[in-house]
Amino acid sequence: MNWKTIFRFALALLFAGTTVGLIESSLSPQDGSTGVALFLGSYTVKFLGYAAILALLSYSQAHRPFAHAALAVALAVALAALALAVVHVYSQALPLLGTYIATFIEWLVTAAAFAVGVPAGRLLAKRRPSAAGYEA
Template sequence: MNWRKIGKYAGALLFASSAIAFIEGFCCSPSSFAVMLGFNAIAFLVSVAIFTHLVAGQSYRPFAHALAVLLLEEAMGLALWLVLVLMLPDGLVSPLDAQVFFGWLVLGCALAAGTVLGINLQRRARQPAEGCT
């Protein structure tokens, strides 16, 4: 397992998901379900792109690497959440609620979709171009 690569992609995934969540929390009301779905759709697309990029460049155990990225990103995200809860005043950090679990579902689906897309990109890159002899 390439842990340096896993760490870089986990950091990129954490940064992207945190930035999206920050923008969502800063400019939108938390009660709007449509807005939550929209931001989760954006998070899904960004996460799929990150997982696809990882898997397309990973020939050995691509799913294991993508899963390790997801697990490391979630561990770093939980650690960041705990630090924010301890450092910021009450009420500024949202508790773990259904929206967080919905975000985990989105990341799991992004993992599956990105892995499939990345493996397909690998296969296409290995095939010789049509018409070339």
């Protein structure tokens, strides 16, 4: 297993999700209500970003691409859960029901991106010309 690659792509997934979340929170109204379009748009952007990152991982990883992608996703989810727990402990507040629902939706988006991105990356890897020479 290539742990450096797994860790690097886990951080990329975490960074992508955090960036989209920060942009979403800056665009949402100040009264706390979030529009459906913003909600769906942010999860669509997360799905596309996660799928692209996982496709790149499986494209570049010749051996065990599914295992590498699964470990990168598991590490990213664990780091995100740890960060969420630290925020709740630091703020001394219990998580709201909306936090659990958003986390569940985030996991569904991540699973869907895994199901689309990893096979897409493998398909692209099989179609690339070989290193030995390109035959036209």
